[in-house]
Each structure stands twice: as structure tokens, then as C-alpha cells.
Amino acid sequence: MAHPPAPTSEASASTSDHAGHDHGHAAGLLGERTELYFAIASGVFWLAGLLLGIFADLPESIGIGIFVAAIFFGGYYATIEAYEGVSSGRFEIDFLMIVAAAGAAALGKWEEAGLLLFLFSLGHALEHYAMARARKSISALAELAPATALLKTPDGGTSEVDVEELAIGDVVVVKPNSKIPADGVVISGNSAVDQAAITGESVPVDKIAVKNPDSTYVLADLPAEHRTFAGTINGSSVLEVRVLKPARDSTLAKLVTLVQEAETQKSPTQHLTDKFERYYVPSVLIVVGLLLLAFLVIDETFGQSFYRAMAVLVAASPCALAISTPSAVLAGIARAAQKGVLVKGGRPLEDLGSLTAIAFDKTGTLTEGKPKLTTVLPAEGVTRQELLATAVSVEELSDHPLAAAIVAGGREELGKVPASRASGLEALTARGIRAEYEGATVHIGNRRLLEEITGADIPAEINRQMTELETGGHTAMMVHRGDRYLGIISVMDVARESAKPTLAALRKLGIKRMVMLTGDNQRVANAVAKEIGITDPMGSLLPEDKVAAIQRLKDEEGRVAMIGDGVNDAPAMASSTVSVAMGAAGSDVALETADIALMADRLDNLPFAIGLSRAARRIIQQNLWISLGVVAILVPLTMLGIASLGPAVIAHEGSTMVVVVNALRLLGYRAKPALS
Template identity: 40%
Template sequence: MSRLQQIVAGRWFVPAVSGTLIVLSWVAGGIEMALVGAILMVAAAVVAGWRIAVQAVRSLLTKHVGIDLLVSVAAIGAIIIGNFWEAAAVTFLFAIGHALEAATLNRTRSALAELVAVAPDVAVVLRGGQQVEVGAGDVEVGETVLVKHGAKVPVDGTVVAGTGGIDEASITGESMPVDKGEGDQVFAGTVSRSGFLQVRASGIGADTTLARIIHRVEEAQDAKAKTQSFIDRFARWYTPAVLLLALIAGLVSGDVVLALTLLVIGCPGALVISIPVAIVAGIGRAAKDGILIKGGEYLETAAKIDVVAVDKTGTLTQGRPRLTDVVVLDPALERADVLRWAANAEAGSEHPLARPILAAADAEGISVALPEHVHPIAGKGIEVMSAGHRVLVGNQALLEQFGVRDDGGAERAARHLADGGRTPMIIAVDDTVVGVIAVADTVRDDAATMVDQLHAAGVRRVVMLTGDVQAVASAIATATGIDEVRAALLPEDKLAAVQELQRAGHTVAMVGDGVNDAPALAAADIGVAMGAAGSAVAVETADIALMGDHLLKLPEAIGLAKRTVSVMRQNIAIALLTVVALLAGVFLGGVTMAIGMLVHEASVMVVIVNAMRLLRRQRAAGSARRPRSTGSAVERRPGVLTEG
């Protein structure tokens, strides 16, 4: 497209030409060239109004009576009765309104434009032992891509060698670079700030996280909220009503100018743009902050959330159990001896809690021997043969099964650890109880702050839904300020809990990992996926996807939704009050067609400026505080603790 064609196609070309013709008409009138002035004024009306008229005709052909029809009828009627200035003013100001609307929507879509801008163009891959530069879309899955300092990551993939710091702001909204090493995941569109990485490509082109985000934001900004759908229905009967009012007023008063003025004054331009501009701005702001909201309807629903249900493991807690306690009960042994026996037993176990025990032994320099025999016992623990000794690791029922006598010390220690939110495991060697060890999944540092900020954002109750036992769940609730705990739940129980809250009249958001929480997530009014950057399913299916693994994004999302809906309501009020005031002014006298359009455009500007406030980043509600305690819950062996 040539430069001239770009200018003609630009949104401001028509208003500029029409405005110029109006000025020339005034000049001609000033030098007593009335006919030339009239022709120029009509030309100004035609230039500004022909697109409006074409749109009105197209709408009529689809049996839709829109705002364009009001403006077209008013302008044509004004020309017929010789009010050329009014015709030009109406169409010129309406054309400016269209240009402002387009400019504003483009401005509020800036988040999408920024996401597209960070998409990488080239990649450096290893082929035949040589570094080859290719287009980012030409990388093949499984190839090794080199990411050097300052370069954009061109694909989704896993680091296979090297270390470096990656700026993931375009994906997660996190401002600080994230350290990456072997086994870590990286995303297309992020930027290397230090180091050198070799990445095995797993997602390219449209299969990258960035591409999915762009697609989701694009869809979401075009999706309508319930309020916007209501206004569309409102406009379908409002426009014919204004036409009928103008016709009756003209017939009763015999004043054609009055009828035409009513047509112009009745154009709710600000009402038409009030909702779309707020939705686009709100969703755009969220995308910049690493929060994907599926559409206007979900944005509006999120503003009504008064109960938040959260999973425990991996949401309120780190999801990575660690060894917290080693209680020595045999005076002949040291702490390291008890840990060594536990690690020797767990070296042959596939249970998730084996990993933190082995990691602790390794960190303390304790050598671990593989067991000669491993016998898992469902619901109780594990029996192994190690260095010629029978080692039991499990609960009190395991000791009873093998006839191991406990004087009560192990049971008391285990109960004390469990009450503190830890998972206890009794260790017995041959027929002697030697100690108790415990593991715990640590509470996230920002979990308590998240609960505070949810309350500050208007959420009345935060409910924990977990499969873990009551003692562990209660310890987490104490540490974080959770309002209500429902423990020992199966996936279907979590679903029932969400439905029960909904029947009680609450608007419920469910936050979970999307696997065992899938039924509850689907049933909730808003399903929230955390840490969704690496999950294509989460990005596509969640109503709200928090791209980073940051708890404070949840209250931020709810707060933004409430601000957006508040702006929508303010805009609707501004638009309707403007129309009512102008209509009253017409009947009472003093408001002309040109004045009415000028006030209309002023109201459009007010609505736009009001919506643009959403693009500013707000500080999260609530104040940060330190967690109440460090105890937390973990998964455990069947019969001891269950995964939450």
C-alpha cells in the first residue's frame, strides 16, 4: 500500500477533510460567497456522512436498526430543509467519534500489540555440529536451540545445558529475571539477560505458549460481557423508539427542525462505546500483568466473586515436601543413624516422600545403601531388608502388624508432629523402635498475604478444599488465615463442596492444579489455573489463567475485575444521563442540533478517558504480613496422610 493510500485509509482522513471543508465554507461566507459556502458545507456533510449512510443501509438490509440510521436521517433531513451547517456538524462530529473509538480501542489493545512485538523472528540451531540461523518457525521439534545473552528465546523448550537468567515478563508478568538451568522450562518471546543456554525445542510457531496467549487475549478482547449484550438488546428497541418520538414530535409541533434535533440528540454514542472500551482495557491490563481472562463475561463474573476455594498442595504450599524432624528414641543411636536407616529403606521406595528423605541424607553427607528386599504394605508403610536387618518405616499399624513393641514414645512423637502439620513416619530396626522422622510441605511465603488481599478485594470467605487430613489442613489454615477448612476430600467431594457454596448463593472461584481438581474447577463460576505458562490445556480451558506461579496474582485479578465493572457502570451512567439531559434541553429549548452533537462527543471523550484509567497498574489491596507459622501439610502414605 502506497503512502497516499495509507493516508486515505487512515481513521482521521475523513474527519480532517470534512473539517477542512467546513472551515473553507466559513471563509467563503465571510467574503460574501454564500453559494460557494453552502456547497462546501454540503460537501463536508457528504464526506463525513457517506460511510455512516452506507453502514445504516447495510444494517437495514440485515433488519437491524442502529445508531447510524439516526444520524443519516437527521443529516439528510437537515440538508433538505436547508440547515447545511447542522448536517455538516452532525456528520463531522459523529465521524470524529468513530475515529476516537477506533483510536481508543487500538490503544487499549496495546497489550496484544506488545505480545506480538516480542515474538522472535530468528533462531540459532545446532545442525551437523554447526550453528545455523533460521527463521523461528523453521525450527524442528527436538532440535537444540542456542540462546545467547541478550537474545530472545525463539521456542518453547527444556534447557539441556548451560545456565542463565531469563526475563519472563512477557509471559508471567514477573519483573525479575528467573534463573534457568538443566531441566528447566523456557518460553518463546522471553529474553536472556545473562548466561548461555542450550534448549531442546518442544513447541514452535503456533504451538508456543506466547502464541496461545496472543490467541487467547485476541479472543477475550472481542468477547462480550453480559452488560454489553444487554446494551445491544437495548439498542434494538431504543433506536426505533427515538425515531418514533421524533416523528410524533414533528407531527404534533409541525417543527421539522425539532424532530431532526431529537434524532441527533437521541444518539447514545457514549453508551455504544462504554462497555467495549472498558472490557478491552481491563483484559489488556491483565495480560500485561500475566493474567489471562477468557472474555468479558468472565471478567464481569470475576467481579462478583465472594468465595474463593483453594486446593492445598502446590497452591497454598510449595508442593515440594522436605525433611523437617528427626526424633531419636534409641539412646544408643545418633540423629544421623536414624536418618541413615530411613534413607536405606526409602532408597528402594517409589513413594513421593522417599525423595525428601534421600535428599536430606545426601545433603548431610550420609551414605545410602540399596536395600536387598522391598515390601510395600498398603496403608501402613514399607518393610525392607538392609545390611541383614529388617527395617520398618510407616505408622503405628505397621509396628503392630510385625509385633514391634512401642512403649508409647513413638506414638506420642508421631501425634505431636502430626498436630504440627507434619507427616510422621516411625522407624524400627528389627524389633526396636529407633526414632520418628517427619516431612512437611512448606507454606508459600505469600499465602497469608494472598488471603489478606482477597479479603481486602471483597472476598468474604476463603475455603480450603483438600484431600489431606484435618490436623494437617488445620495447621495450614492457621498459618495462612484461611476462613474454613474441608479436609479428607476426594475429587467428587470437592465438586460437591463447590456446588453447595453455589446453592447458598455465593459466586465461587476455584483455584487448583486442574488434575484431581478438574470437576470442581469446571463447576465453579470461575475456574482459576495457577502457573499456567507451561500448560496448553490450562491456557485454553481456564476462565482465568495466572501465567506465573504467583499467589498474589489472584487478588490482583479479582481487584482488576471489580475496577473494570465499576468503570462500565460509571460509563453507562454518564451516557444515559447525557442523553436524558439533552432530550430535556431540546423540549425546554436552548439545545440545538449542533450543541447536542458537541455535548455527545464530549461525553464520548469522558467515557474513553474513564476507561483508559484501567490501563494504569494498581497496587494490590491489603498489606503484606509474615506467615503465622512455618508448619504445613504434606501428602503421605496411604492410611497416614493423603495428597491434598
Template identity: 40%
Template sequence: MSKAKALENEKNVYRVQGFTCANCAGKFENNVKKLPGVQDAKVNFGASKISVYGETTIEELEKAGAFENLKVTSEKTVGPSSERGREEKEVKEEKVPFYKKHSTLLYSALFVVFGYLSANVNGDENIVTALLFVASMLIGGLQLFKVGLQNLLRFEFDMKTLMTVAVIGGAIIGEWAEVAIVVILFAISEALERFSMDKARQSIRSLMDIAPKEALVRRNGKESMIHVDDIVVGDIMIVKPGQKIAMDGLVVSGYSAVNQAAITGESVPVAKTVDDDVFAGTLNEEGLLEVKITKLVEDTTISKIIHLVEEAQGERAPSQAFVDKFAKYYTPIIMVIAALVAIVPPLFFDGSWETWIYQGLAVLVVGCPCALVISTPISIVSAIGNAAKKGVLIKGGVYLEEMGALKAIAFDKTGTLTKGVPVVTDFNVVNKQVNEKEILSIITALEYRSQHPLASAIMKKAEEENISYSDIVVEDFSSITGKGIKGIVNGMTYYIGNPKLFKELATSNFDKNLEQNVTTLQNQGKTAIVVGTDKEILAVIAVADEVRESSKEIIQKLHQLGIKKTIMLTGDNKGTANAIGGQVGVSEIQAELMPEDKLNYIKQMRSEYGNVGMVGDGVNDAPALAASTVGIAMGGAGTDTALETADVALMGDDLRKLPFTVKLSRKSLNIIKANITFAIAIKLIALLLVIPGWLTLWIAILSDMGATLLVALNGLRLMRVKE
């Protein structure tokens, strides 16, 4: 067993409550890594989770997070009671009144108000005024000071270290009122940061609430409401009209229209009848359905989506990696700059020690990287959550960013640009003396015995026209390898196959007109099937894989979005490929490709364009999907292969989500860049105020808090991007 696999076997996932910032999450991760028995740990700040590789206890984890008073719960569900217990715990936490949740902040603000009242009555220098401001500072900043001092002793420099040094320095030079206000504003800034991240995470929590927690199940002839954790594979679930479906399963009785928008993003309800799949979290709109359970609650499609989206939020995007690296060096640099600001002017330019120490402290406050650190994660969490609600599963921040940078997109033909289901498009009877319905029933009776993929299209045509074929007796049925089939009906031998077969039979009426007709059908991307006896041709049937109604519109939209090249890849012959490619409007067509040819072509495109996307069904296109910059799979709902192999999955098998995903990605990139630029620019502007000596603690903390708030609100805009 490899080391990676061994570690994966020892992996335990825990939910964490109480993260105030991304920096704190990083510190918690480092603390957990140092615990005995822990080999590695990885915090997912976006999903508020930690993956621990090795052995430890919840008590040890909470000790590691004591600096933030973090609460840890195991994600493992031992049974229904533990799941319900966790739900009840979450509900209780949500119901905590606002004034209790922020009581320290409110008391701190109250003492500041009393301090200013005392200053007006007793004067600024009065001991009562000073004590009121000190009380406010201690109430509002006790947790901050504890963590900041610990960090200082360990030479760990984060935003709390900066704030602690600034507050202590401000207190030493007697700026009690300003220091108290700085503490309050910093606490408000942290609360806003926490609120913004919770708002972004709510998009995932809302996914968790989609599926009901109980279902009506029939066991041993009795019907009863059972918690989803107690339902087993093979149970029969009864879903009444207007109810949500609680589990994945297969319809065994009934007919209804099911709204699958929650899973696939489809706006139109889908008809469901016997042998159709249904998914947990979808809404049964019309009839009563009896559903045989096919998956346990943790294996349902909605559970997999939630898990993959949470994992995706933890994947660091390139911009986030840049911010993390930048922040690592940025904080110590700010401390050096602050020290130079406080020391250099008094030592070398006769400046006032009090004035320049104050300026140095203000530099420390303005240097807090809150806005910078939150700029990327809040944008990624918001965008991935929004995409998941609309039926697009993006499996990481890196793919979210790369989607917007695509220059070319390749499409598999069958099942992607086309529906992947053959249909009869033309049925021309050559011999007008032959009854059309009679010959179609004979053709269907023969095709019913065939294994050819196109036989299903002919059978479907007969069923649509209510033509009976099951009572027709076929004798001496046989397959003619590579050419067609034959069989005797009512003493007459009939042949069905390609034109080559009838040329060999030398039938009397295979003339130039008929050959022209066959060629025209083939040039239209259709497969021509000829029907006749050994003496004459009776009919010509054309079968084709139907192009999706949306394909042409999607290709146009992608070109309008600036995608330089759209390519159709197919194993079909050039005639069929050119017909379908021309119909949908792709800029290049590559036909007669084997899977390895598709892979080589994607590699060639990457060397030419850099960023290339590949859209396929996630099964036979797996090599090409893996070789592309971003692999996009069709039909993620219920398709494990698509969910596992692709970087992005279009859950509803709907290409119309592709331009939306590109647009969302570009908007995300723009917002992330704007956030990072703004967060750095506001710091630089505030730091420039040091030169004329205009920077105050007030300006410093307000610039930091304002930047954090604006960056958070800008990131949350991604939750509202529409299709």
C-alpha cells in the same frame, strides 16, 4: 460427527482492518452470514477478527465489508513468507502519515473555515458560502451518506442511518453551516472511537511482539539464524545471555536465570538448568542455554495465551449482551421520538414547522448510541489485556464480571495453598549413641529403593547435607504394605514406617514420651516416619508439604476485599488439614474429601452463596472447577490442562495474583456500569432540552462526541490497574 464438530472443521478465521464501531462489526457479521457457502459467522470486535463457518473467499468478505471499506486477511499462515508479508503490511499501515490517514476530515474542516470566512465577507445567504459548506459536508460525509442511505432503503436503523436523516433534513431547511459541523464532529467521534479501541487492542499486539521472529539454531554441526516458522520439534536452539527465547523447549545444556515476567507475571528471574522448561518470549539474563525445541511456533505457550485472550475478548459479557439488546430497540425508538418532536407541536400546538423539524433532527443526532455501544467492549478489552500482561489469563468478559461478584472462594490444598512438594521438617535422633549422619545415610539408602511419595523429601534432605548413600549395600529390601519398608544394612535389619509398624514389632523404647512426640508432629500437619530395628527406635523424621509463603497474606487480602468465606478442600486427614488451614487462616476446613465430595461441596456452596470460585491445579480438580461459578487454575504456563479447563488461569503458579484479579474485575464492573449510566443519562438530559426548545444540532453532536470520548477514556483506565 456432530453438527457442531462439522462446523468447527469448516471454521476459518480472518483478521479485519477498518472497523469504526461495534455496530459496524455487527452489520459486517450479518452481511457475511448471507454469503453463499457460509453457514455461520461470528465477529470478535475486541480482537478485530471474524470466524467464518463454511466456504468463502477474501474477495467476497471484502465485498460484504465494502460499506466500511474493510480489509480482510486470512489468519492461516501458509508459510513463513505469508507471515512476514502480513507483518510488513501491518508495518506499512502503521507508517501512514496522520495528514494522509485523515485527509478527508482535514479537507472537510478546511472548507468549513472557508465557508465561515465567506459568511463574514459575503453574508450567510450567499451562494458561494452555501457551496463551501455543501462541499465540506460532501467531502466529510460521503461514506456516511452512502451507508446511511443503503440502511434506510433496507429499513436498517443504526447510528449512520440517524446521522444521514439528520444531515439531509438539516440541508433541506437550509442549516448548511451546522450540518457541515455535525458531519465533521461525527467523523472526529468515529476516529476517537477507533483510536480508543486500537489503543485497547494494542495490549494484545504487544504480547505478539514479545517473542523474537528468528532464533540461532544448530543443525548438522552448523549454527544459523532461522525464522521461527522454519524451526521444527527437536531442533537445538542456542540462547545467549541478554537474548529473548524464541520458542518453547527443554534446556539440554547450560545454567541461567530467566525472566518469565512476560508469560507468568513473576518479577523475580527463575533459575533454569538441564531438563527445565523454558517459554518463548522470556528473557535469558545470565548464562548460555542450549534448548531442545518441544513445540512448533503456533503451539507455544505465548501463542496459546494470545489466541485465548483474543477469543476471550469476543465473549460477550452480561452487560454487553444488555447493551446489544438495548441498542437494537433504542435506535428505532429514537427515530419515532424524533418524528413526534418534529410533527406533534406544529400540528397540535401551533408550533413553527421549521423550529420543530430542526428540534426533531437534533433528537436524531443526540440519539446516536456511539457512547453506549462502545462502553462495554473497550472496558473488557482493556481489562483482559492488562490481566494477560500481569500473568492472569481471563477467558471471557463473563468471567471478568463474575470474578468481582464472588462471595466465597474454595481452595484445593496440595499445590495451591501448599507448594505440593514434601520436605523434611524435623529429624530427631532418639538414641543419642547413634551418629546422626550415619543413620540418615542408611535411611536414605533404604528410601532410595522405595516408591513412596515421601521418599523424595528424605533424599533431598541427604543431598542438601552432602550425605552419601549410593555406596551403602542394602540386602533383602522389601515393602511392608500400608506400614513401611525394611532392609538389611551391615547385617542389621532396619525398619522405616508409621508408628503402627513399631507397635507391632513391640520395640522396647516406644514409650509415652515418644508417642506424645509423634502425636505433636501429626497435629502440626506433618507426617511422622519412625526409624528403628526390631529391638529399638533410633529416630523420628517428620515430613510435610510446605505452605506457600504467600498463602496467609492472600487469604487475609481476600477477606479484606469482602469475600465472605474462604474454604480449604483436601483429601488429607483432619489433623493435617486443621494444622494447615489454621496456619493460612481460611474460614472453613473440609478434610478427607474424594474428588466427587469436592464437587458436591461446591454445588452446596453455590446454593448457599450464589457465586463461588474454586482454585485448583486444573487436573484432579477439574470437576470442582467446572461446577464453580469461576474456575481458577494454578500454573497455567506450560500446563495445557489448566489453560483448557479453567475460566481463569494464574500463569505464574502465584496465588498473589488472585486479589489483583478480584480487584480488576470489580473495577471493570464499576467502570462498565458507570459508562452505561453516563451514556444513557447524557442522552436523556439532551433530550429534555427539547421541551423548552433549547436543543441544537451543536449541543446534540457535542453531547454525543463528549460522551463517546469520556466513556472510551474511562474504559482505558483499566489498562493501568496495578497489583
């Protein structure tokens, strides 16, 4: 299909059912807002009947006719949904409202029956509007992908095709200020691309072409500057992109599907309220039935007993309770998606904010995930440039990852490739490498290698510097040419720039324990932990050791989150209370395994996610207090006859609107400046 899948009717219905209302009939003669227009019409007729009854001397039959019109428009959708509920063996809120209105009309209280259904239908419509607004902020993702793409043809031209026709390996041309049609790799051109819709990044990301356009690439393994996502917006220059995923499997399509699934996932509080309602509604019906017979016991007429029973029925109907949690959950998921945080349902949304301990994978989560040249220490009488030129010339012959880091860092500092080139590279197992450079033999390696070739101990100063670097978590190597030491170079997987401020923000949020799990030795773990503020560094761990560590943390703290890349950390993430995947954009495994996915490779979105979770929990609790509080106050007052049907209607429906508006505040959630 040309676009990622739109929300399915099943998903929408399931989500709406969380609210206790299906709204499957909301689209009518007047479009999506038919229900709202009916509610307004009900209000107009009710107000007209009230004013004409006060200021005009109309026959009673005309006044009743006007209120009947108000009842018709206000009760139209509620009657349909009540019928469907009863047909399925469910006695839900709509049924209670229709019975209450019918009872009031039977007593001749046409005005109050009209008011009840007007306010109920208005609340119904506003609830529908609010939920639709929250859902639209998510489902709008489905509209981001363009319907067509400019496919590059063998003769160098282009032809316009549907994006569904694109196959892996095709090359598409992306014009300036147009949408990128597919997940892929940039093979020509450079431009700044707006990725906010996918990753939540507020600043456009610079894209450049890969050096080898004809090589085979995997989207998740590509650096950010080379990969593109369907639905993102190109900047001011033309790009050529080789397609790596078909439209149906794009990151955008998967994101839309996962968010739709998240909408249907109930939170712990929602499960609790559902269970409460299952017993509560029948109990209300039984109490109302008993109140109808009150005239047999106390000195009042059947009409008085009937009226009070209907007032209690209205007061006790749990409309606000039904919508209090799902409205907040949906608004929270929508707000998170706008920021590039995918939350898979109500449970992780609620759980994340309750944690006091978080475990982090080190490599790729707290660190950059790739080694960098960190230290260049020339020996006495040797220039920094001589040491770097020698090391770069030799290491560029090697395919070792550490060699690549030395070459990249050295060339960046030198500004150009050294004039002389090394030759005859030989790998010396567990010790280092050897090569010929400028007529002399160069050795780069550890103490064992240098002691072997010199037949002497390592010079004291060089040995001291090596020990100091190793204690700090660096991988240090000595460089020796001919008969002299040139100095020491070291590499290290350095901490992300955002790691230290992010952990500081988490401490301000009350996260007491921040644990780092890594396969690196404990010395490296301690060095990284000291630099960025980790409280519990745990090194030399195998994957099964990480799982055991998570279990211990759960025993000690009750709940723990695990932050990783969703691949090698999957077992530990599965064992945690809430699992969070880093850099999930483009990574199928990360998207599928985690409860929460940070779409951009940005650790600093974690405090936002935790803050949003806590805000959602607060709003859910507020909504529960409002909804249950109104019921707890109104039911006794109506049972004792202190509150009549009119005030019960206003208070009841007013509380429903209040909890909906309160939940919608999450759509505007912003992290506090100190935590941003």
C-alpha cells in the same frame, strides 16, 4: 507459520461490532489513521468556514462550499457504514447521524451539519484509536516469537531455520539476549530468562539444565527452572533447548488465540445494552417521525418541527452507550494480559469482582504440590546428623515420592551424600521399609511396623511426638536401627509462601468465605487451613464430592469461584461461577478449561485480578450512567426546544469521548500497595 496467528478479521470485526462500529474501512489512502485525518480535515474546514463567515465578507456560496467540505470529510466513513447497516436491515447509530446532518443541511444549517459530523467523526476516530490501543497491547504478543531459530545440527554446528520448521525433539541454541524460539526443556547451560510476556513475572527466572537431557519430558510437568516458552528473552548465557511443542502449538500461540476469542465474548452488561439498543433505536426513529409531523398539531412551521426532530435524533442516538461496555471490557482484558492473567471475555471479567466466596484446591494451589522434609527429631543420645544420614541412605534406595522428599531435604542439610550406603531394601506393605546399613537392620515406618519388630509398645515420648506431628498434618515416620530408636522424621506438602498474604489480601477485598477442597484427610486440611487462614477446610473429598461442595456454596452464597490446576479439578471448576486455573503456562488443559488463567504459578496474582474486575465493573457502571444520563437530559430539552442542535451535538459527542477515555483508565490499573 513463523509467528503465532495474528488477530483474524472475523475476530476484529466481531469485537468492533460490540462497539456498534465496524471500522472495517478505517485503513485508506493515508494508512491506519485515515479516519482520524479525515476527522481533523472536517474540523479544519468547519473552523475555517466559521471564522471566514465572521471576519471576512465572502459570498454565501463560498461559505457553504467550505462547510460542505467539512460535511464530506466528517461524514465519509459514517455514510459507508450507515449504507452497509441499512443494506443488512440494521438502522444503527451511523444512520441516525447521517439523517440528522442531512436534515440540518436541508434546513440551510450548514454550519451545524458540519459541526455534527466533525464531532461524530472525531469521536468515531478516537474510539477506534482507543480500541486499537487496547487491542495492540494484547496482539503485540503475536510479535514476540522470533521468526527464525538456530537449529543444532548432528555435527555439532548450527543452521538458521524458520521456527515453523522446528519439530518436537529438535535442539535449538539460544544466544544471550535473544528470544527463545520454542516451548521446550533446557538441556544445557544456565541463564536468567525474562518471562514477563507470558507469565507476567516481573523478575527474570533462573533456568538450569535437566540432569537427564535424553529423557522424555512433558512441558506442563517440568519445574519452572527447566522449561522455556517461545517469545521469552534469554539472559546473558547460552542455552540449548529441546523443542517440546511446535510453533503453532506453543503456549504463546495458544495465548494469542484465546485472547482473540476473549475479545469477542460479550459481558452480561453488554448483552443487556445490546438488547436495549435493539428496541431503543427503532423507538427513536418512530418518535422522530412523529416530531416531524408536530407542525400539524402545534403552531409552528414544518421547518421548526424538522429542526427539533433532528436535534432529538442527535440527542437520542446511543453512541456513548454502544461503546461504554466493550471499551472497558477490552481495556480490562488487555491490562490483565500484561500482568500474566488471561481473562476469557467480559463475563468472567465482570463476575469475578462480584464474588464473596472462593474455593481453592489444596495440592498445588495453596501448597507447593510436592512433599518436603519438615521435621527431624533425634531420640535421646542420637545426633541429628546420625538420624539424617541413616534415613537418607535407606530412603535413596526407594522410588516412593516421600522417599525423594526425605533424600532431597536430608542431603541439603548434610551438605553431602553419606559415606556409607544402605543395601537390601524391602518394602513392607502399609507399614514402611527395611534395609541394611552399617552392619545393622534399619526400619523406617509407622507404629504398626515398630511394634511388630520390637514386640513392645512405642516409647511414650516418641509416641507423643508422633501424635503431635500427625495432628499438625505431617506424615511422620520412626527410624529404628539395630535395637534402638534413632528418632522421628516427617514430611508434608507445605503451604506456598504466598498463600497466607494472598488470603489476607482477599479478606481485605471483602471475600468472606475461603474454602479449601482436598482429598487429604480432615486433620491435614485443618492444619493447613489454620496455618494460612482458610475459613472452611473440607477434607477427604473425591472429585464428585468437590462438585457437590461447589453446588452447596453456590446455594449459600449465590456465586463462587473455584481455583485449581485445571486437570483433576476440572469438574468442580466447571460447576463454579468463575473458574481460575493456576500455573496455566504450558498446560493446555488449564488454558482450555478455565474462565481465567494465572499464567505464572503465582497465587498472589489473584487479588490483582479481583481488584481489576471490580475496577472494570465500576467503570462500566460509570459509563452507563454517563451515556444514559446525557440522553435522559438532552432528549427532553431538545423536544421542548430548550436545547438546539448545536448544544445537542456537543453534549452527545462529548459524552462518547468521555466514556472512551474513562475506559482507557483500566490500562493503567495498579493494585493498591497493601494488596500487591
